[in-house]
Amino acid sequence: xxxxxxxxxxxxxxxxxxPEGKAIQHALxxxxxxxxxxxxxxxxxxxxxxxxxxxxxxxxxxxxxxxLLANPVxxxxxxxxxxxxxxxxxxx
Amino acid sequence: xxxxxxxxxxxxxxxxxxPEGKAIQHALxxxxxxxxxxxxxxxxxxxxxxxxxxxxxxxxxxxxxxxLLANPVxxxxxxxxxxxxxxxxxxx
Numbered sequence: 548x549x550x551x552x553x554x555x556x557x558x559x560x561x562x563x564x565x566p567e568g569k570a571i572q573h574a575l576x577x578x579x580x581x582x583x584x585x586x587x588x589x590x591x592x593x594x595x596x597x598x599x600x601x602x603x604x605x606x607x608x609x610x611x612x613x614x615l616l617a618n619p620v621x622x623x624x625x626x627x628x629x630x631x632x633x634x635x636x637x638x639x
Numbered sequence: 640x641x642x643x644x645x646x647x648x649x650x651x652x653x654x655x656x657x658p659e660g661k662a663i664q665h666a667l668x669x670x671x672x673x674x675x676x677x678x679x680x681x682x683x684x685x686x687x688x689x690x691x692x693x694x695x696x697x698x699x700x701x702x703x704x705x706x707l708l709a710n711p712v713x714x715x716x717x718x719x720x721x722x723x724x725x726x727x728x729x730x731x
Contacts, residue, residue: 582689597674
């Protein structure tokens with residue numbers, strides 16, 4: 548069993564309103580940042596997952612998204628797995 | 640001027656408490672997901688930025704993080720820029 552570092556990005560589905568994104572866009576505009584458009588805000592969840600292989604780590608993270616992390620009606624998710632850290636690995 | 644797609648990931652700084660992460664870790668455990676550890680929750684902000692170059696797009700996003708998006712005391716941020724979309728680009 549290896550430990551994988553998994554990053555899950557959960558974002559509002561395209562086409563759905565994103566009031567937090569709109570608020571940030573207005574705030575950036577007020578601060579003088581021009582040419583910024585289409586701001587969308589989501590969540591990112593980092594976790595360490597123990598799994599026999601990278602594929603299995605991705606499968607588990609997908610199940611976690613389906614069952615808990617993401618709202619299947621309003622959100623899309625993306626998963627990135629990075630190389631396994633050694634079993635007793637230190638944290639960077 | 641090209642349009643760049645910028646993804647900003649804002650995460651609680653290592654060592655700081657993350658109650659939302661802890662809550663998710665407990666919930667995953669209750670759902671039967673074993674071997675999950677070190678859950679941390681942050682924000683991801685997607686934006687389209689108009690800039691003359693990729694480097695400039697990253698610089699602007701960094702300024703946005705420093706001035707608005709991230710709390711410099713409690714949060715770290717990472718920025719990813721993907722290829723420019725054409726000026727009148729469609730949304731995927």
